[in-house]
Amino acid sequence: MLVEPGNPFPSSVELVLKAHAPLIDTRRASVIALEAAVSAMAPATRAAITADLKCFLAWCAQQRPAVQAVPASPETLVHYLRWLSAGSQVRAPAKPATLARRIASIARIHRVLGFGESEPLPTQAGMVRDTLKGIRRQRPEKQRQAAPLRFGQSMADGQAAPDGVTVQALLATCGRGIQDLRDAALISLAYDAGLRVSELVACQVADLTRVGDGSGRLHIARSKTDQTGEGTLAWISPDTMARLLAWQAAAGILEGPVFRRIHVLTGRPDAAGQQTVRNYVGDRPLTRQGVVAILRRRAIAAIELGHVQLEPGRKEDVIRSLSAHSFRVGLTQDLFAAGEDGAGIALALRWSSPGTALHYARELAVGSNAVARVLGKMRAADLEPG
Template identity: 75%
Template sequence: MTADRPFRSSVELVLGAHAPLVDARAARPLALEAAVAAMAPATKAAITADLRCFLAWCKSRRPVVTAVPADPESLVHYLHWLAKGSEIRAPAKPATLARRIASIARIHRILGFGEKEPLPTQAGMVRDTLKAIRRKRRERQRQAAPLRFGEAMAEGQAPPEGVTIKGLLASCGTDITGKRDAALISLAYDAGLRVSELVGATVADLSQAVDGSGRLEIAHSKTDQLGEGALAWLSPDTMARLSAWLLASGITQGAVFRRINVLTSPPDDAGEQTQRHYIGQKPLTRQGVVAILRRRVFEAIDLGHVELEAGMEGDTVRSLSAHSFRVGLTQDLFAAGEDGAGIALALRWSSPTTALRYARELAVGNNAAARVLGRLRDGGGQPGS
């Protein structure tokens, strides 16, 4: 650790706390610092969590297992342990297992292993174990349920059913909490924001055009690690909702979306209580955004703005996440006839393939077979006629 960098990263702290399990003789401090500094915050958090899990497992074994350099046999046992689960831990999904191994491989490279000999994570038995678990589970990575706007995107289409942006916005009242939630929902959908981009939005990032629409400057994102920045278009409706929230909250700088603290006074002589709202200074967290979304879904159901099959409320809410806004806008743009390249550019997807993967459910209903057979087999004919 250099003199001008007194605070160590979470990755370095975890490694330091488990020093007996890590052979760091080949490590170069500057290489470790540079590698950690180059990581995006989400990547750093994921590697820290993966590393902490693996190190704890190594420490729990009898005899204790060396974590770095790892032994391929140990990695196989670790994968089976993760995939099996326990009474207090759900079985890890294949995608999670692959990420754990990738994090272990990255730490090995950072600490100087793999330059002259293959990494233990590249051993045939490790790759075969991952394949076997994936084959056994046959599980496609779960996609966040889409939050579509709520209107037909093209002539002849039916409007989407279930939870929609329109339904959520209708559930937001005119109080300060309702104004914040409406602005958050509207902005997240319009710009197709990742949750990190949503909670990172600041007042200085917003600007308004003469036609009433707006622009959101996104300084950093998952696919923009160099910080070149991007601009997202915002509808006049979203700009109006943002203005209402910022005016009511008194926020003039810093994070746009923050926690609202409620202070309830003691009962007066008539037994009545009053509430005062205080706006926090720190931005909302990922968990805060998800909590707002799920609360609004239940309120939209209670108010009749969203109709679901009886008993489906819990499953529907659990299927939604902060990523649902982005998936919903992607599907709406696809339904409107936009191509994958245009969608990827507008929503800052890494490639058109990624964008179309999130629209694959709609693609099934719009592919060649659906168009042709939909006309021939519309239910009007009889079998054998």
């Protein structure tokens, strides 16, 4: 049995497995091991594995006759990958990165249920690896990256100001209204601390501390690369700290979540026909979707107000490319442009490795690598009047 009767709150992973129990060999399964594995997963990881398992188990159940899902045969996995890759009238073909994640989830659940210790996993079979390679070769793809939101001015000698939507352009759209104060504080903090969206929406008043020079410190209790909750501190500029205090004072926030949804309440028109509008700050934190909506609304305003210059027809693509991750990517690029090395950037922004940080700065790196430095000087000399 994959879920013990005495467990009142089984996880989404356990529920999915229980719903498809006939397709799963549970003779090696340990309920305790399953619960321990699920509890060790980050929320985003648990959600991804749940979605991947739902897809695979549903496909196994739809075969005629139904095929065993755990342990799966390599042939079953090959047919499943081909089905995902082919798509249908109602489902777009899965991308190679999605296929790799699906297989990784299947491999993980095999291990959790006791398979793969004394024998190789079916996901490691040559035919499965060859199928993935073949699909990648037929459909090569470039990993999509969130568009960077850089600060908006040159941060290092010799570096041109960035093009497109910038943090400064977003802040220029914020006035003195209650929503403006919240959005300005959110934009400033997301950039200064290089926050992931999960870290941003989890920010609490108690996590913020102001120090003598006007700057601040943000205690990040948990992040993607700190699942054990050891915590870390992020520096906040005096300007951002002032914006945070202005927002909290206007919203009357003394404790709890820093960034919250603002409800707009409209009353009946008065004698002059004017409709009264009142803003009400809720108690619950913003969601990930709420952060993205704020970002894109501000980006649209920045473009329409002339704070951002774009080529005709590019507005929709630019807006669509922005995500909450854009602040983090932009700060990484600004730090790289200022001459900081990958190790320092990875440490400050809580990247998993210097290589990950440099991955997001690779476009800037092209302009400062060995070829650019040497040939740039040589070509410049060729252009000098004789």
